[in-house]
Amino acid sequence: MSSKLVTIDRHILEQQRKFPNATGAFSELMSGIALAAKIIARETTRAGIAGILGAADHLNIHGEEQQKLDVFADQTIFRMCDHIGRLCLMVSEENDDVIPIPDEFPVGNYILVCDPLDGSSNIDVNGTLGTIWGVYRKMSHSERGTLEDALQPGLGLVAAGYVIYGPSTMFVYTTGMGVHTFTLDPSVGEFLLTAENLRTPDSPKYYSVNQGKEKFWTPGVRAYVQWLQGLHVESQQALDARYTGSLVADFHRNLLCGGVYLYPGEMPGSPRANGKLRLLYEAGPLAFIAEQAGGYASDGTGNVRCVKPSQLHQRTPLFIGNRALVEQAERFIRLSDQQWLDQYEPSRVMLKVS
Ligand code: FDP
Numbered sequence: 001m002s003s004k005l006v007t008i009d010r011h012i013l014e015q016q017r018k019f020p021n022a023t024g025a026f027s028e029l030m031s032g033i034a035l036a037a038k039i040i041a042r043e044t045t046r047a048g049i050a051g052i053l054g055a056a057d058h059l060n061i062h063g064e065e066q067q068k069l070d071v072f073a074d075q076t077i078f079r080m081c082d083h084i085g086r087l088c089l090m091v092s093e094e095n096d097d098v099i100p101i102p103d104e105f106p107v108g109n110y111i112l113v114c115d116p117l118d119g120s121s122n123i124d125v126n127g128t129l130g131t132i133w134g135v136y137r138k139m140s141h142s143e144r145g146t147l148e149d150a151l152q153p154g155l156g157l158v159a160a161g162y163v164i165y166g167p168s169t170m171f172v173y174t175t176g177m178g179v180h181t182f183t184l185d186p187s188v189g190e191f192l193l194t195a196e197n198l199r200t201p202d203s204p205k206y207y208s209v210n211q212g213k214e215k216f217w218t219p220g221v222r223a224y225v226q227w228l229q230g231l232h233v234e235s236q237q238a239l240d241a242r243y244t245g246s247l248v249a250d251f252h253r254n255l256l257c258g259g260v261y262l263y264p265g266e267m268p269g270s271p272r273a274n275g276k277l278r279l280l281y282e283a284g285p286l287a288f289i290a291e292q293a294g295g296y297a298s299d300g301t302g303n304v305r306c307v308k309p310s311q312l313h314q315r316t317p318l319f320i321g322n323r324a325l326v327e328q329a330e331r332f333i334r335l336s337d338q339q340w341l342d343q344y345e346p347s348r349v350m351l352k353v354s
Helices: 008-017 025-045 068-081 120-125 211-216 219-229 247-257 279-292 323-336 338-347
Strands: 055-059 065-067 087-092 110-118 129-137 157-165 169-174 180-185 190-195 206-208 259-263 296-298 318-321
Touching (some): 008 025, 025 180, 025 190, 068 110, 068 120, 247 279, 296 323
Antiparallel strands (some): 110 129, 129 157, 157 169, 169 180, 180 190, 296 318
């Protein structure tokens, strides 16, 4: 716990002072995201009373029933970040294409990608929800950015974070200088620093997976989960299972307590042969945070931050958490899942990093 009261603004300013060439872009951007998070938190708390729980009238671009809170969260993030002059584009799970900055506002050199309300199946049951976001630097010379600017691998992230709407609301971020967590004090309406340079514990406690999907798993993933449970001949430990159906909630618990979250690629021919989670705005940002906390994230074959998206809403298998646990998943897959690898590997672009 920090003994002084440090807001997100102050924390970023103090970090930027260490770099004389810092432009201040992040402080403004993060203020926008933090304000959106406070508004979303307020709305999730009173959603039942305010009548915005449950499905909106239409499906989102993935054919999923769009929940009213999803729509609200999406619009709130856009409205809090569109005018600050630091972004040239945004990408959201809820929008088919890249979202341009309205002509009336100045543009900057960054691209914001986000999943405005992750874990939406938890909305109707008052379960934990989250927002995941990441920031890329524009690569093209186009003033307002291009689709290619948004299609960057996770290695290109310059900042990433998430907000968890649980018993309290927490804001977690990294700009590549450690992972820092803030908790919303509702009495003053500010996120206050609760942990600086967070490291995930070396000895893990939990694994998180939707065990109900086991019939779709590949042999390697099945053996791996048995290894996590202590049932495999080579197991040295047995972890407890925790799965909420909200990636942010499961990732956050494992970050604090040690563990691994997985949503694997399923058997070839299954609709989720390439996993379920979105590469650009779910896997990439959380992978950056995991690495900064001493962990690792993989698509089952290698560092998921090296996978270059060819589509905005591309899905990816994901194994994320303690490095040793994630590397063990890669071993099981390499050993037992040649059939899956034969169909998966040619379908994605993996950058080679020396
Ligand atoms: P949801 O579809 O409810 O938004 O991001 C997708 C996600 O939730 C993750 O938050 C969650 O971990 C996972 O999907 C849950 O999927 P299953 O219901 O298939 O387990």
